[in-house]
Amino acid sequence: MFSKKTVLILAGILLVTVNIIFLAIATKRPPSWGVGRLLLAFVAPFQDVTSRAVRASQGAWEDYFRLVGVAQENERLKRELEAAAERSHRQREIELENERLRELLGFKQSLAQPAAAARIVAKDPSSWFNTVIINKGAADGLTKGLPAVTSRGIAGQIVEVSLYQSKLMLIIDPNSAVDALIQRNRVRGIVKGTFQEECTLAFVMPEDDVRPGDSVVSSGFDGIFPKGLPVGSVSAVSGQGADFFKEVRVRPAVDFDKLEEVLIILAPRSLLPAGPR
Amino acid sequence: MRFFWYIGISLALVICRTTLLPYTPVMGNFFDPLLCLVVYLSVFRPLTESIPLLAFLGILMDTLSGGPFGLYLTSYVWLFIGVRLAAAFIRVESPILLVLLMAGGVLLQNLVFLGAMTAFHLTRIGSGDMLRVFIEQVGWVLLAGPPLAVLMRSVERTAAASRRRQAPAE
Numbered sequence: 001m002f003s004k005k006t007v008l009i010l011a012g013i014l015l016v017t018v019n020i021i022f023l024a025i026a027t028k029r030p031p032s033w034g035v036g037r038l039l040l041a042f043v044a045p046f047q048d049v050t051s052r053a054v055r056a057s058q059g060a061w062e063d064y065f066r067l068v069g070v071a072q073e074n075e076r077l078k079r080e081l082e083a084a085a086e087r088s089h090r091q092r093e094i095e096l097e098n099e100r101l102r103e104l105l106g107f108k109q110s111l112a113q114p115a116a117a118a119r120i121v122a123k124d125p126s127s128w129f130n131t132v133i134i135n136k137g138a139a140d141g142l143t144k145g146l147p148a149v150t151s152r153g154i155a156g157q158i159v160e161v162s163l164y165q166s167k168l169m170l171i172i173d174p175n176s177a178v179d180a181l182i183q184r185n186r187v188r189g190i191v192k193g194t195f196q197e198e199c200t201l202a203f204v205m206p207e208d209d210v211r212p213g214d215s216v217v218s219s220g221f222d223g224i225f226p227k228g229l230p231v232g233s234v235s236a237v238s239g240q241g242a243d244f245f246k247e248v249r250v251r252p253a254v255d256f257d258k259l260e261e262v263l264i265i266l267a268p269r270s271l272l273p274a275g276p277r
Numbered sequence: 278m279r280f281f282w283y284i285g286i287s288l289a290l291v292i293c294r295t296t297l298l299p300y301t302p303v304m305g306n307f308f309d310p311l312l313c314l315v316v317y318l319s320v321f322r323p324l325t326e327s328i329p330l331l332a333f334l335g336i337l338m339d340t341l342s343g344g345p346f347g348l349y350l351t352s353y354v355w356l357f358i359g360v361r362l363a364a365a366f367i368r369v370e371s372p373i374l375l376v377l378l379m380a381g382g383v384l385l386q387n388l389v390f391l392g393a394m395t396a397f398h399l400t401r402i403g404s405g406d407m408l409r410v411f412i413e414q415v416g417w418v419l420l421a422g423p424p425l426a427v428l429m430r431s432v433e434r435t436a437a438a439s440r441r442r443q444a445p446a447e
Contacts, residue, residue: 122295127306128390131343
């Protein structure tokens with residue numbers, strides 16, 4: 001009655017229609033059959049495990065990348081921290097240097113003579129002498145014999161000058177001698193260096209009144225150091241020594257262990273006090 | 278070329294002694310590291326090579342030091358002569374003897390300095406202070422000497438091997 005072709009076309013149309021009707025019904029009323037729930041209950045655990053595994057692997061992968069990122073960030077932060085610490089340290093050094101230089105500048109302004117600030121670049125190679133090398137020389141107007149001071153007191157005297165460096169003999173050097181006075185009663189003596197960080201006040205007569213704690217200042221008689229600059233303070237006095245004079249030990253006003261900068265007084269000797277006032 | 282190496286090493290040692298060690302705690306009385314170089318020259322190097330360098334080292338140190346000029350040069354020259362003489366009788370290349378030679382160098386240098394200071398009335402140094410500085414310096418020699426002696430020998434062996442390689446080529 002119908003050809004095979006017609007039957008196929010009709011079956012196709014029927015299938016499409018049924019499908020459309022099913023879809024229309026299903027969209028209005030979602031299926032809640034027992035089989036569906038059963039299937040869901042069966043499949044869900046696998047889905048869950050699989051999903052967890054996927055998530056876990058995804059997490060591990062992401063964590064790996066995140067960790068790499070964190071490690072890199074950690075390295076970067078460490079470097080930044082080190083750089084910051086280094087900057088902070090340098091800043092602290094600059095602050096301290098600034099303080100010292102301000103102090104030195106204040107002292108320089110209080111000096112009547114022109115002066116040049118110099119930095120200590122090296123110390124004496126021997127344990128027996130106390131000289132230092134400073135970074136100023138003949139090019140800066142330095143000459144042999146000029147006095148070096150700090151805001152605390154007398155530091156030493158230039159003994160050798162090259163174009164850009166000079167050798168400064170500290171007052172604690174065995175070769176050093178500074179004409180000095182006890183500030184309280186004007187007892188005079190010569191402050192001589194020892195090889196330690198201490199000096200002696202030589203040629204003090206046995207009858208002179210010198211006590212521990214007395215301030216020792218430069219007398220100006222040597223024509224090198226300006227009068228009245230602090231040299232140190234008397235740390236010990238013992239009776240008559242082997243050479244008739246009193247033995248007086250002087251603790252220098254300048255802390256030579258921490259000495260980093262000095263002022264070189266540039267005035268010619270004729271401008272310095274030549275005799276007692 | 279070799280002299281440039283020696284000068285470079287000398288400068289490094291001098292900078293170490295004058296700029297680094299004085300600011301390092303407890304190392305203020307470290308011995309003169311150039312003594313090691315003097316011992317090395319005396320033991321291992323020929324006169325023609327050693328004498329100009331010895332003069333250079335002595336003058337360099339005397340220039341930097343606040344002591345009378347010539348103290349370092351004197352101590353280096355006498356140490357050099359002493360070690361050369363000792364080498365005629367004993368095998369001074371052994372590391373133990375090299376350390377002893379360095380200690381002897383420290384003793385000689387201190388004697389030269391103290392002798393000069395006493396002779397020129399520079400200062401009166403208490404025997405206690407003198408002994409303390411000397412003991413500290415010898416202590417440093419005993420600590421730093423063995424590695425330095427081993428270094429000296431290995432430097433000399435490397436130099437000798439290099440000379441032997443160059444000899445057939447010449």
